[in-house]
Amino acid sequence: MAATTPSKALLWSGVGVSGVGVVALLLVAVADLGKADQIASVAGAVLALVGIGLSLWAQFGNRGQAPVEGAVEASGARSVAAGGSVGAVVTGDGVQAPAAPPAMPAGGGPTVSGPVTASGDRSVAAGGDIGSVSTGDA
Known part of the structure; x- marks a missing residue:
């Protein structure tokens, strides 16, 4: 870094x-x-x-802090960007999110202090942990 x-x-x-x-x-x-x-x-x-x-x-000391304001950006159809951790992300048609998202680690994982960018159709980016992602159609 x-x-x-x-x-x-x-x-x-x-x-x-x-x-x-x-x-x-x-x-x-x-x-x-x-x-x-x-x-x-x-x-x-x-x-x-x-x-x-x-x-x-x-x-x-830096655990749980969100990234710098304005550093999270999603561009493109159905793209998702999160500054921290996400449990489940679903961007497809006819796809159901899991009833219970996967368990995240106890510490929550560190978040990044730099930009989080998801660019392109159905792209997913997170500054922390990602539990489950489904970007396709059912």
Whole structure:
């Protein structure tokens, strides 16, 4: 997945803050090594907690979010596009949807953050899981 503009800005701001922190610790170390040791210990513990929080957010924080507005598009006769998961899709004549759509995974699956496009006759696209699709006539 390509990096987006906000993530690049966050990356460079993190690099800048880290650089300033290293320079500050070096300056304090020259003046008082004991004080620099104490500051580095506290800063390391705080940054470790921030890193754990960011890791958890990156792993679990984006679940269930819909894709960006306007990114779901269906074009073509009987085409279907869904930003998240769909249980059953039927686009044919005389075809019945199943009485009970197939069970979706417990986690619901991740949705994509980019465009979801179904183009062409009877095409189907989803940003998440698809349980069952029937595009033909009975």
